[in-house]
Amino acid sequence: xxxxxxxxxxxxxxxxxxxxxxxxxxxxxxxxxxxxxxxxxxxxxxxxxxxxxxxxxxxxxxxxxxxxxxxxxxxxxxxxxxxxxxxxxxxxxxxxxxxxxxxxxxxxxxxxxxxxxxxxxxxxxxxxxxxxxxxxxxxxxxxxxxxxxxxxxxxxxxxxxxxxxxxxxxxxxxxxxxxxxxxxxxxxxxxxxxxxxxxxxxxxxxxxxxxxxxxxxxxxxxxxxxx
Amino acid sequence: xxxxxxxxxxxxxxxxxxxxxxxxxxxxxxxxxxxxxxxxxxxxxxxxxxxxxxxxxxxxxxxxxxxxxxxxxxxxxxxxxxxxxxxxxxxxxxxxxxxxxxxxxxxxxxxxxxxxxxxxxxxxxxxxxxxxxxxxxxxxxxxxxxxxxxxxxxxxxxxxxxxxxxxxxxxxxxxxxxxxxxxxxxxxxxxxxxxxxxxxxxxxxxxxxxxxxxxxxxxxxxxxxxxxxxxxxxxxxxxxxxxxxxxxxxxxxxxxxxxxxxxxxxxxxxxxxxxxxxxxxxxxxxxxxxxxxxxxxxxxxxxxxxxxxxxxxxxxxxxxxxxxxxxxxxxxxxxxxxxxxxxxxxxxxxxxxxxxxxxxxxxxxxxxxxxxxxxxxxxxxxxxxxxxxxxxxxxxxxxxxxxxxxxxxxxxxxxxxxxxxxxxxxxxxxxxxxxxxxxxxxxxxxxxxxxxxxxxxxxxxxxxxxxxxxxxxxxxxxxxxxxxxxxxxxxxxxxxxxxxxxxxxxxxxxxxxxxxxxxxxxxxxxxxxxxxxxxxxxxxxxxxxxxxxxxx
Numbered sequence: 091x092x093x094x095x096x097x098x099x100x101x102x103x104x105x106x107x108x109x110x111x112x113x114x115x116x117x118x119x120x121x122x123x124x125x126x127x128x129x130x131x132x133x134x135x136x137x138x139x140x141x142x143x144x145x146x147x148x149x150x151x152x153x154x155x156x157x158x159x160x161x162x163x164x165x166x167x168x169x170x171x172x173x174x175x176x177x178x179x180x181x182x183x184x185x186x187x188x189x190x191x192x193x194x195x196x197x198x199x200x201x202x203x204x205x206x207x208x209x210x211x212x213x214x215x216x217x218x219x220x221x222x223x224x225x226x227x228x229x230x231x232x233x234x235x236x237x238x239x240x241x242x243x244x245x246x247x248x249x250x251x252x253x254x255x256x257x258x259x260x261x262x263x264x265x266x267x268x269x270x271x272x273x274x275x276x277x278x279x280x281x282x283x284x285x286x287x288x289x290x291x292x293x294x295x296x297x298x299x300x301x302x303x304x305x306x307x308x309x310x311x312x313x314x315x316x317x
Numbered sequence: 318x319x320x321x322x323x324x325x326x327x328x329x330x331x332x333x334x335x336x337x338x339x340x341x342x343x344x345x346x347x348x349x350x351x352x353x354x355x356x357x358x359x360x361x362x363x364x365x366x367x368x369x370x371x372x373x374x375x376x377x378x379x380x381x382x383x384x385x386x387x388x389x390x391x392x393x394x395x396x397x398x399x400x401x402x403x404x405x406x407x408x409x410x411x412x413x414x415x416x417x418x419x420x421x422x423x424x425x426x427x428x429x430x431x432x433x434x435x436x437x438x439x440x441x442x443x444x445x446x447x448x449x450x451x452x453x454x455x456x457x458x459x460x461x462x463x464x465x466x467x468x469x470x471x472x473x474x475x476x477x478x479x480x481x482x483x484x485x486x487x488x489x490x491x492x493x494x495x496x497x498x499x500x501x502x503x504x505x506x507x508x509x510x511x512x513x514x515x516x517x518x519x520x521x522x523x524x525x526x527x528x529x530x531x532x533x534x535x536x537x538x539x540x541x542x543x544x545x546x547x548x549x550x551x552x553x554x555x556x557x558x559x560x561x562x563x564x565x566x567x568x569x570x571x572x573x574x575x576x577x578x579x580x581x582x583x584x585x586x587x588x589x590x591x592x593x594x595x596x597x598x599x600x601x602x603x604x605x606x607x608x609x610x611x612x613x614x615x616x617x618x619x620x621x622x623x624x625x626x627x628x629x630x631x632x633x634x635x636x637x638x639x640x641x642x643x644x645x646x647x648x649x650x651x652x653x654x655x656x657x658x659x660x661x662x663x664x665x666x667x668x669x670x671x672x673x674x675x676x677x678x679x680x681x682x683x684x685x686x687x688x689x690x691x692x693x694x695x696x697x698x699x700x701x702x703x704x705x706x707x708x709x710x711x712x713x714x715x716x717x718x719x720x721x722x723x724x725x726x727x728x729x730x731x732x733x734x735x736x737x738x739x740x741x742x743x744x745x746x747x748x749x750x751x752x753x754x755x756x757x758x759x760x761x762x763x764x765x766x767x768x769x770x771x772x773x774x775x776x777x778x779x780x781x782x783x784x785x786x787x788x789x790x791x792x793x794x795x796x797x798x799x800x801x802x803x804x805x806x807x808x809x810x811x812x813x814x815x816x817x818x819x820x821x822x823x824x825x826x827x828x829x830x831x832x833x834x835x836x837x838x839x840x841x842x843x844x845x846x847x848x849x850x851x852x853x854x855x856x857x858x859x860x861x862x863x864x865x866x867x868x869x
Binding site for chain 1: 799
C-alpha cells in the first residue's frame with residue numbers, strides 16, 4: 091500500500107544556505123563567463139566588480155555552512171555508502187520509468203540517497219574547492235614590481251585561470267543535472283517545494299504504525315536534536 | 318557553552334521575527350523602503366574626489382613669477398650686432414651657465430649610453446639614423462635649425478667648446494618672436510629683434526620647446542604624432558596637461574631640469590633607463606581610487622590606457638618611402654597633396670602616408686632600446702632603426718603605446734649597410750640629392766663624410782622605427798574601457814602574446830570540452846525526461862485499460 095507523508099526535511103538555515111548558494115553560484119557563473127568573454131550583459135568592468143563581490147559573499151556563506159555542518163553533525167549526511175548505490179543507479183536509469191518506488195527512504199536523518207551522497211561530496215570536496223582556491227589565487231594574483239612584494243608569481247595566471255574555468259564548467263554541468271534531478275521526487279515539484287518550505291511529500295510503503303503527523307518546525311528541530 | 322548546540326534558540330528568534338513581520342505590514346513597508354534606499358545608494362555611481370589629484374591641480378594652478386625682470390638689466394640695454402653678442406651679455410651675469418649647457422645633450426647632440434651589443438656609445442644625431450631625413454651628419458647646415466648653437470656648417474669643424482656659440486634665446490625667449498632661419502647654420506632669422514628677445518627671457522615656454530620638438534622631421538607633427546603646434550592652444554580633449562582651458566602646463570613643468578640637464582628621453586636617440594620623466598613622478602604608481610586599476614600599473618604604463626588616440630588635431634607621417642624620391646616633371650621637382658592638405662609626394666623626399674586620430678600600437682618596454690648605428694650591418698628586414706627592449710617575462714617591462722613608423726631607405730647592397738646620403742647643399746652641383754636628384758653622387762658624398770666606403774651599388778630596404786607615445790593624454794572619461802583590451806575580438810592588445818589576459822585568452826581545448834559537457838548534460842536531461850513522459854503515458858494507458866476491464 092502506498093501513501094504519502096509530509097516530512098520535515100530541510101531546516102531553516104539549510105534552506106537559506108541552499109538558495110543563497112544557488113543564487114550566488116548562478117550569478118558568479120553569469121559574471122564569470124562574461125569575464126571569459128562568452129556572454130555580454132553587464133560589461134567587463136562591472137562583471138569583474140560583481141564577480142569579486144559575489145565571490146566574497148559565497149566564501150562567507152561557505153564558512154557559515156561549514157560551521158553549521160560541524161555544529162549540527164550534518165556532515166554525516168555525506169558519508170559515502172555502497173548500500174543501495176547500485177539500486178539507486180538502477181532506479182534512475184530503469185526503475186523510475188516503470189513506476190517503481192525510490193529505493194532509498196528520505197528522512198530528516200537521511201536526506202540523501204547514496205548517489206546524492208557521492209555527488210554532493212564531490213561538489214563540496216572537489217568542485218567548490220577548485221573554484222574557491224583558484225579564485226583566491228586569481229584574486230590576489232600579482233606579479234613583482236620594484237616596489238611591490240611578490241604575492242603570487244610562482245603560478246602562471248594561465249594555469250590559475252584554466253583550473254578556475256574547469257571548475258566553472260563542472261559546476262554548470264552539476265547545476266543542469268541537479269535542477270533536473272529535483273523533478274524526480276514524488277511529483278515533479280515535490281523536491282523543490284521541500285527545499286522552499288522544508289516539508290516534503292514522501293511516498294512510503296506504510297505499515298500503518300509510524301506517525302504520519304506533520305510536526306511544525308520547532309518540534310521537527312526538537313526531534314532532530316533528540317535523535 | 319550550549320548556544321550553538323541549540324538551534325531552537327536561533328529558530329525561535331527567526332520565528333519571532335517572522336511573526337513580527339507578518340503581523341506588521343507597516344514594518345514591512347518601512348523595511349522595503351529602507352532596502353530600496355540602500356539599493357539606490359549602492360547602485361548609484363558615486364563621484365569620489367581624488368584628493369591627490371586635487372593637490373596636483375592646486376600646485377600647478379600657481380604659475381611661477383620671475384624674480385628678475387630682464388628688461389630692467391643694464392647689461393641688456395644695448396644694440397646687439399650678432400646673436401653671439403647676446404650670449405656674451407647673458408654670460409656677463411650667468412657666468413658659469415654655459416658649462417651646464419655644454420654638458421647637455423641639447424648642445425652636444427649626443428649622450429653617453431650603454432647599448433647591449435654595442436657597448437658604450439655616444440649616441441646622438443651624429444651617429445644614429447632616423448626614418449625621416451635619415452641623418453643629420455652631412456646636412457648640418459639645415460639640421461642646425463634645431464641645434465642650440467650658431468654657425469654649424471656641413472663639415473666636422475664645429476667648435477663644441479666655443480661658449481659664445483651657445484644659443485640661449487631659442488629656449489628662453491618669452492616674447493615668442495625668436496626663430497632660427499632656414500638652413501642658416503643655426504643663426505636666427507634676419508627679422509628677429511635681438512634686443513627685444515634678450516630683454517624678455519624667462520623660463521622656457523611650450524613655444525620654445527615646440528620650435529624644434531613640434532617640427533622635427535621637416536614639418537609640424539611629422540615625427541612624434543603626439544607633439545605638435547596645436548598643443549600651444551588646445552582643449553582638454555586633445556591634451557589634458559597642455560590644454561589652455563585646463564591646467565595649461567608648460568613642458569618644463571614635467572620635464573624639469575637641474576643644471577640644464579632636462580628630464581625625459583625619447584628613444585629615437587636614447588638608449589638607457591636613466592633620467593626619464595614619468596607620469597608617476599606626479600601621479601604616483603597608485604593614482605586610481607579603484608584598487609583593481611591600480612594593480613594594472615605594475616605591468617601597464619599610464620599612457621597605454623590614457624592615450625586612446627594620438628595625432629588628434631593634425632596628421633602625422635606614418636610611412637616615408639625614399640625609394641620614390643627623385644621623380645621629376647619636365648625636369649623639375651614637384652609636390653602633390655593628400656586630402657588633408659599634407660604632401661603625399663615630394664620629388665626631394667619621396668612618398669608619404671599621413672594619418673590622423675590614430676590608435677597607437679602597443680609593445681613591451683623596459684626603458685632601454687637598441688639602435689641601428691651608422692655602419693651597422695643589416696641583419697633583419699625591415700631594418701629596425703631603433704628597437705624597444707622588453708617582454709612580458711622581463712619584470713621591469715610595461716606595456717606602452719607606440720607610433721610605428723615604416724618606410725624604406727637607401728642602402729649599400731654590397732656592404733649591406735644603410736647609406737646616409739648628402740641631402741642638403743645651398744646650390745646645385747655639390748652632390749646634394751635635394752638639388753641634383755642623383756642618388757649615386759649623394760650617397761658617395763654622404764658616406765665619404767662618414768668615413769665609410771660606398772660600393773656604388775645601392776638599392777632600397779624596408780625600415781621601421783618605434784616612437785613611444787607619451788603626450789596627448791585624454792580626459793579620464795576617454796581613457797580605455799576594460800573591454801578594449803579584455804576581449805576575444807580584436808582588442809588593442811591582440812598582438813601582444815606570451816601572457817594570459819582574462820577576457821582575451823582562453824584554453825580552447827578546455828572551452829570545447831566544457832561546451833560539449835554542457836550540451837551533453839542538457840541532451841541527457843532532455844532524453845531522460847522524454848523517456849519518463851513516454852513511459853508514464855503508456856503506464857496510464859495500461860492502467861486505464863485495467864480499470865475498464867474491471868468495470869466491464
